[in-house]
Amino acid sequence: MTTADANRMLDVTLRIARFTPKPEKASRRRGGSPFARKSPFSDSGSPARSSRTRGKRWTQDYQVSVHANDSVLDCLLTIKRDQDPSLAFRYSCGHGMCGSDAVAINGTPTLLCTAKVRDWVKPDSPTFTDDEGFRPTGEPVDDDAHALDLDALEPGTALVIELAALPGFPTQRDLIADVDPMLDQIRRLKPYLEADGALKITADGRIDAFEYLQHPEQLSRYELLSNCIACGVCEGSCPVYAGGEAFVGPAAMIMVSRFLNDSRDAIADTRLESLMGSDGASACQSVRACSMHCPKGIDVGEELWQTIQKVDAARKARETAAA
Structure with missing residues (x-):
């Protein structure tokens, strides 16, 4: 990708699956029922975590103008800073080293900080299909062969990136998985x-x-x-x-x-x-x-x-x- 392409501005909708957990009752915060099922992998003997936390779930759209080479994490930080401070997501190093920001992008588990906008945007259309006539269902778009050809898009085409918490885990809040x-x-x-722990000895009797x-x-x-x-x-x-x-x-x-x-x-x-x-x-x-x-x-x-x-x-x- 050329410098001009990387600096290209895109108007993108981030469609985020949001979740706010239901407040716990006071009795549960004090330890819950003594008859609750215990986790076999917990040293503390605390009750096992529920596979699905109760709460409010909804989908919310955010519009951002970003560079094509920005990461999806950059987009979320912009939203957090300028639009909605209540949006919850997790990250630490921001360079693909800590692994704390794993989410599902367009249905595919990946890291927010290494996912570039240019590789994950797609037309916001229910009829969008690939070259063979099939609608993508989470196929990774991690190289130029799979990335959307931005130059081939008609002017005014709406672009979207869909985000959800990492599948396979309970959702704590918004994009944060437990x-x-x-x-x-x-x-x-x-x-x-x-x-x-055994010390090895050399042929002459010294510690190796x-x-x-x-x-x-x-x-x-x-x-x-x-x-x-x-x-x-x-x-x-x-x-x-x-x-x-x-x-x-x-x-x-x-x-x-x-x-x-x-x-x-x-x-x-x-x-x-x-x-x-x-x-x-x-x-x-x-x-x-x-x-x-x-x-x-x-x-x-x-x-x-x-x-x-x-x-x-x-x-x-x-x-x-x-x-």
Whole structure:
């Protein structure tokens, strides 16, 4: 894209699915019913989160004039600053590193800060179709081959970007999803290195100061996986995941894969065992939708498939030993 195209001004409607939760009763704020169902992944024993919070839901349009190269996050910040300070959304670094601003744009889970207006605007028309005559239903438009040809639009064509909270999670307010269920699942699976703690000794009886150094080949096995920012985009894309109730989720499994591939980790058997439950590896249907939109370029579906193979092998080995 040329500088002139990047600086091109566009009049865009942001169509936002908004939500205001119903105020909680005082009794619930004090801890709720002692007979409420407890979350199996909560150390505090607090009641499990409801999959759908009650409240007011509506769709609201905002008109903004922005540069084609602006991010969708820039648009929301403009609305927040100049039009509606009540609009709620989450962000932190603004550079695709923290993963806190994951939402659904035109039905596709992605990050607000990396989504450019030029790549996501579409004609505001119910009859809008692609070259083959089909109406897009959340197909990613992340390169020039899929982006809308702005020069081919007729003058006065209304442009829109549709925004909603990240699917697969309860909505807290407007575009803010409650991703705590995902983080609980990740914590449950010990997302940290567990070395055996034994000091290695060299041939002459000295402590081996290089025991944890790795060869480049060893590092490359997990290096890309260590870039996961737990944004939840893969979980929002997964048709099986729904807040961790039926499936531990691709983000948690990627964390397990990262340490299974780390030559320094000493609890591979424990990690594989943690995925042998009904909500673990067996719940994954290998749809591979989780690979489509990862902002870090991780082939999530392939990594999950490799982990599932390891879990199946460990299960068969256990059954053989028991027999």
